[in-house]
Amino acid sequence: MTLLQFAFNNVKRNTRVYLAYFLSSVFTIMIFFSFAVNLFHPEIENKSGGAIEIIMGQAEAVILIFSFLFVFISVNSFLKIRSKEFGILMILGMTKKQLRRLVFLENMMIGCLAIMAGITIGLVFSKLLLMILSNILSYGSLSFYFPFKAIIVTVAFFILIFIGISTLTPLIIRTSTIIILLKGTKKPNREIKFSFTQSILAVLLLGSGYFIALSPKAFDIHPLLDKVVLFIESIPYLEVILTASVVIGTYLFFSQLSIFVLHWLKRNRRFYMKKTNMLWVSDLIYRIRDNSRMLFLVTILSSVAFTSITGVYALSSVVKDESLKDHPFALTYTSYSNNGNELQHIKIIDEMLKSYGFQYEKVKSEVIKQASSNNHTIHIIKLSDYNDRVSALGLEKVDLKKDEALLIPVYVRFDPKRDKTLSQETVSLNKGEINLEVVGVAPKVIFYSGLFNNLIAVHDEIFNQLTNIQDKYYSYSYVIPDWQNTLEVTENLREELGVGERGLYFWSTRIEGYILENQNKKLFLYVGFFLGAIFFLGASSFLYFRLYTDLNQEKNKYIGLSKIGLSFKEMKKVASMQIAILFFVPFILACIHTFFAIMVLQTVLYSSVFKQFLIVIGAFLILNIIYYLSIRYRYINLLNRLIDHKN
Structure with missing residues (x-):
């Protein structure tokens, strides 16, 4: 038997272990290939102007990085799992x-099979994904191509990944002696110690990360809290600090805080001595x-x-609302005072809208630009024009005295406490007069x-x-009430008026x-x-890999428990509890x-995304429950067969 045949038999014999x-790997390769099919489509390359290539290219890069880490860890x-097998092979010469x-050949066999399967499945679904993409981009039908x-x-790319991983992983074996390999993954169960200080640090890091995330919501509760929030937001690289705080806190949660909690449960004798709690707590x-x-x-x-x-679901679901906020009017034409074609252009717009049967209401405003006393540009609109606009938008009119001014936001996402142009207490015009x-x-x-920076409304006389x-x-x-059907008339107006x-x-x-925005968000x-x-x-x-890695070690424990009289029903309960905790604690923490x-x-976004959060988490919860039940x-079936075989 050649080494290649031996490697092939090993892969075939370990199908159960390698299946997940x-x-x-097949799913990851299929997604990468499908994105590549979209990315290199002739029509997309000609029409997109680079935007789709950037988005798809970044996605491909993320998949490659993830694939490398995934394959290496797997x-x-x-x-x-197979360390004992390797030790025996080394004893045999x-x-x-x-x-x-041998390891290199096995990895390359699995990798090449995964590449072929991924590309084949990708080809089967490529037309469907092209149809989805063409619907998103409104390109009509993207034809199938080879x-x-x-x-x-x-x-x-994936051959390079599998070659790189297959070259690196055997180095792990080289550092192990035969005795270590024969011991496999089994480790002596010594008393587990934890650091109380690091457990508290885990709580503090996670708590501080969560507080920073909620800090914008803390405005207007108390002046002192406002100052704390403003100080937090002034910290440089705040996003990096927030992410690092949560990531480090998560690691300490599992390495220290979870052990602390389990030791606390162990000291609670009433709980610990009840039924099978002793078994799953101590072993967990x-x-x-x-x-x-x-x-x-897994949590990260x-x-x-x-x-x-x-995030992307929320962004795609608020496109219409965001468009209404960004463009309160369906169409806005702005002319400089020296434009002699202004009235002609407005006539063209009016006639074009009427010819397409659109009902509309038109509002005209005059805006003056001048330099304020601090040499900053300021735009001024008179009160009557402002009230005409807000009335057309269904908002309440305002009343100003001659010595009063109203600041008007220029961008949808504004905050008077952070925007200096919206936190002015006085405004000087006519060079301070x-x-x-x-x-x-x-x-x-x-x-x-x-459109107009630093915009204010003043009394008409002023x-x-x-x-x-x-x-x-x-x-x-x-x-225009029926603004969502104005694309054709807009295109015709572009031909008549140009871009400006x-x-x-x-x-x-x-x-x-x-x-x-709808295309980008979709x-x-x-x-x-x-x-x-x-x-x-x-x-x-x-999680699947780790459970099967531990199975060889766990089977001896359960065989011993069965010999001292523990029923399979009780062992099933213990195993189920441990698997559930390993599955759902990371899931719950990830949800938080x-x-x-x-x-x-x-x-x-300045809008709630809680509904989208619940939908996404609900969908993943169902998937996690199904995956948990199948695993x-x-x-338990494998464990049952192992115990029956030993008995």
């Missing part, structure tokens, strides 16, 4: 060089100690999966986001007194921004869903991490 690793776990070649380039890229201390790194990794991967999918008291901030944008005018604008805004001439006029529509959802699925599948696979992460997201069923 193989299927996870193969490392399998080597530990196999050299370390031959052993390294993705030769995508196949070459996928094969090349050792299992968590041995698996703390794996549980930490699950958190990334939940947060990414919740006119001083006005600020009486408040308008509730929303009244043109479209970013507006008429303004001199030292740098520029004057006339802005026409249209309320700098120094004369410019115009913008809600429908164009909505379509662009594309992010498309990419984020698959990346989240890969991360979650990888996290679940690590995600909840506080979306609190940060809500401050960016538990297989684990």
